[in-house]
Amino acid sequence: MSSTAATDLIFGLTRIVGLPALTDRAGAPLSAADIAQIVEEADRFCREVLQPNAQAADRQGAVYANGTVTTPYRDAYAKWMEGGWQSLSAPVEHGGQGLPASLWTAMTELGMAADTSFMLGPLLTAGAIDCLVHHATPDQAARWLPPMVSGEWTGAMCLTEPNAGSDLGVLRARAEPLGEGKYALHGQKIYITWGEHDCTGNILYLVLARLPDAPPGSKGISLFATTKVKADGTRNALRCGGIERKMGIHASPTCVMLFEGAEAELVGEPHRGLPAMFAMMNNARLGVGTQGVAHGAAALRLAEAYAAMRVQGGRPIADHPDVARMLMEMRSVTLAARLLALETAACVDRHALLGDAAAQNRLALLTPILKAWGTDRGVETASTGIQVHGGMGFVEDAGAAQVLRDARIAPIYEGTNGIQAIDLLVRKLAKDGGAEMRALLDEVKRVPDARLRAAAAALEAATGTVLAAQGRDADAGQSVAVAYLDAAGWVLGGWMLARAAAEDPSAYGPAADFYLRRLLPRATGRFAEIEGALAA
DSSP states (O other): OOOHHHHHHHHIIIIISOHHHHHHHHTOOOOHHHHHHHHHHHHHHIIIIIGGGHHHHHHHOOEEETTEEEOSOHHHHHHHHHTTGGGTTSOGGGTOOOOOHHHHHHHHHHHHHHOHHHHHHHHHHHHHHHHHHHHSOHHHHHHHHHHHHHTSEEEEEEOOBTTBSSOGGGOOOEEEEEETTEEEEEEEEEEEETSSOSSSSEEEEEEEEBOTTOOSSGGGOEEEEEESBOTTSOBOSEEEEEEOOOSSOTTSOEEEEEEEEEEEEEESSTTOHHHHHHHHHHHHHHHHHHHHHHHHHHHHHHHHHHHHHOEETTEEGGGSHHHHHHHHHHHHHHHHHHHHHHHHHHHHHHHHHHOOHHHHHHHHHHHHHHHHHHHHHHHHHHHHHHHHHGGGGGSGGGSHHHHHHHHTTTTTSSSOHHHHHHIIIIIIIHHHTTHHHHHHHHHHHTSSOHHHHHHHHHHHHHHHHHHHHHHHOHHHHHHTHHHHHHHHHHHHHHHHHHHHHHHOHHHHHHHHHHIIIIITHHHHHHHHHHHHHHHO
């Protein structure tokens, strides 16, 4: 029997974002039955292979000793590889199945909800694959992509340094030419997810570094690829210097990586590394936004089970009005974010399968909203899940505390949510004067719900307000960027639920009605915050 999340994902893919019709037009038809079968099998794998070990993996954690890292995932990763899951949406020419990105997004949610620490490895590998597909030479692609697509190698993204976090323009890692297209990498990178582990024999690292003739700032950054083990079978000059002790995701090794002359190759053009790396980062931001959905789903799964069996006052606490309210809020927010993630992923598919250039603009607009709003809701929902459990939620044995600990990183990495809000305002809205947002809101207004139409009109007005503020005073505009993005998320979440309710009123009407009555007004509070801040 499929989980509720899988049922909702199948509904969202087949009846909300229209994946069967999209693939029909692309000449690679997937029926609704095909999509259901893939999602149900992914759900089975995650529930039977990943979920049962997640709590034990968290307690064991990743362990560092003498430059090596051991994880609790060797058996699970072998089954991941055997099932071919890494290849799900990778290109056929490199050994992948070539299935739509929307299906990988569904797998990402199911995997993250089952065991976030495990799924972070495949998520980063998928991002590295995407970057290489777009920026590697044919020769590089032929050598590196097949083992990554099969899962024989994993991929890691190496940006951050002790002195260079959000400001990558000051990074110090350097690349010295060795001749014959080879370079020696020198430098230290930190916070490298799955930078070292014992699940595969090789790891490919995408590393930002500077060439000797690099201009200062971000325009002087190049992208390089290097592997843990070189083609001749010898160990490369790189090593893990330690792993971080963290609040959550204990079984995911977060590594300090030391590059001590590691042999590497340039990926893409010299001094154009940041745009190339953003291919991987944007892929990861969609994945992290989906991770926020997964944290909500995991918290809801635990809270519903506990509330159904915990009896107080002669009845299950699920029947107590305030607990029922909390559970309904968890359900409706998680469903709204889930459908928004699928809507965002469908933009990737519309561009890739149909060559729809407009889908790229929509994807650019939705990605920071999904990443920030989705992960903020994931943290809130995980916290509410603990509240449903009461004192047991604060006890590790219940599992609810782990969900919250794991969820808290998501608003931080792949660009903090404040940076996502600034990106939305400065790089997306300001780029076209808000035209893409207004086009999206025109679609929202076509939903026949007066509450939603009013919220969309208010968001349209707020768009003009924040753009005007940004034009007058960049700091003033950016000071309300988070409030603006949050309001946009609440409105678009309502739009997704209203569409679901219109498609299947009996299944999705209650969640949509609850959301529009009780949660959509949170956008109004954000609009008032923007007005108040800019009037000060």
